[in-house]
Amino acid sequence: MKKYFILFVFALLLSQLSFSQDFNNNKLDSYFDALEANDKFMGSVAVSQNGKILYTRAVGFAAVENEINADVNTKYRIGSISKTFTAVMILKAIEAGKLELTQTIDTFFPAIANASKINIAQLLYHRSGIHSFTNNEDYLTWNT
Structure with missing residues (x-):
């Protein structure tokens, strides 16, 4: 009985692995079609695995004012996504013991007013009081 149970679990795991290897371009296309039709997304997407590109798609405009469609080579302004990358890098440095959330920024930015009172956590929460x-x-x- 134990032998059959182990074979069953192995077969189940193997089937799950084979199903997870399937990549359904049609489902992704349907998803992005729906997002585009409802004005919920504009941008380019690329999915790769082991260095091989499995899927690319561009949705929306490269230039809204001129209604120029985006393609997979369209370059976009970074915008607010850089905040996410910055937060991840800061948290990785904290994880590695190189920074602390309670550490003030005066070591790095002594010229900023109140730098000795502003800590890294406040910067990450956008609660530092630094002028925007x-x-x-x-x-x-001048922003463009």
Whole structure:
């Protein structure tokens, strides 16, 4: 009985592995079609595995004002996604013991007002009190 149970578990695991190897381009196309039809996504997507590209898709416009469609080679402005990458890198440094959330920023940015009172956690939560240049009245005249 134990032998049959082990064979069953092995067969089940093997079947799961083979199913997980299937990549369904049609499902992804349907998903991105729905997002595009409902104006919920604009951008380019690439999925790769072991260095082999399995799927690419561009949705929306490369230039909205001129209605120029995006393609898989369209370059986009980074925008707010850089905050995510920055947070991950900071948390990796904390994990490695190189930084602490409670550490103040005066070591790195001594010229910033109140740097000795501002800590890394406050920066990550956007609660540092440092002025946001996007609030400047002339921001929209020079941001592009």
